[in-house]
Amino acid sequence: MSDVEGANSPVDEQLPSGELALRNIRRTFGETVALDDVSLTVRPGTVHTILGENGSGKSTLVKILSGVLPPNRGSVEMRGETLHPVTPRRARSLGIATVFQEVLVAPNRTVTENVFLGQDAWFSWKLRGRARRELALSSLSELSKVKFDPAAEVGKLNLVQQQQIAIARALALEPKVLVLDESTAAMDIGERDLLFEAVARRVQAGMAVIFISHRMDEVLSLSDEVTVLRSGSRVATLGREEFSESRLLSLLSGKEAA
């Protein structure tokens, strides 16, 4: 076997493998400054929560790192590589899978078709017929005790089931970074706990998560780090030893002295 040149070249020291970094992101909508100079990094094998009141810029940040919306300024880096520009395809090919706040399903398509919706062609070609159905169902069985009919039309399912399909779609990509934008909002505790278990298994294996939720108990139990946004600005990023409910609440409302 011949030597492989560069196989032992040093890894990027600034950004460990799998890490996503947002640098100095700014995004305006007309007069509205949705994000102003927001930076954060997400480490592999951790959950990084973005916490903020309604309209503080969380979903805008998610759309930017997923390539759905361009920033006015700033950059998105994945494993040390700057994505210029960030496109949905590029973000996905680098391992970013996003479950958007507005559930994205094709209502007239089947459960199986929806799990594979928008996947790159090679991924769809590789998996045919039965294998597709089985992967779709096994992803969903992790998230729901209710058995899905792979041939059911998704538009006839309830909101949580549609959300679970969108999550299964993201998990099927075996992402390096999973983004959950208020995915638990409509779930009951049992559904939520199944999701958290599915996520925790993958976090243990090194997946990073960007998590957004208004439920403080979820934030406190799941997060390794919390970045607090207020009116589009990052007011703090705190590690597990630093955050508590009262601290986060005062940062959210702006009542904490710097």
Ligand SMILES: Nc1ncnc2c1ncn2[C@@H]1O[C@H](COP(=O)(O)OP(=O)(O)OP(=O)(O)O)[C@@H](O)[C@H]1O
């Ligand atoms: N497409 C758009 N056009 C105009 N304004 C927008 C658009 N998207 C977001 N905004 C504005 O940008 C700001 C941030 O919105 P964003 O949806 O990112 O907030 P959020 O933190 O996700 O809120 P929520 O908790 O309600 O989901 C808000 O003032 C919002 O009205």
Ligand SMILES: [Mg+2]
């Ligand atoms: Mg939002």
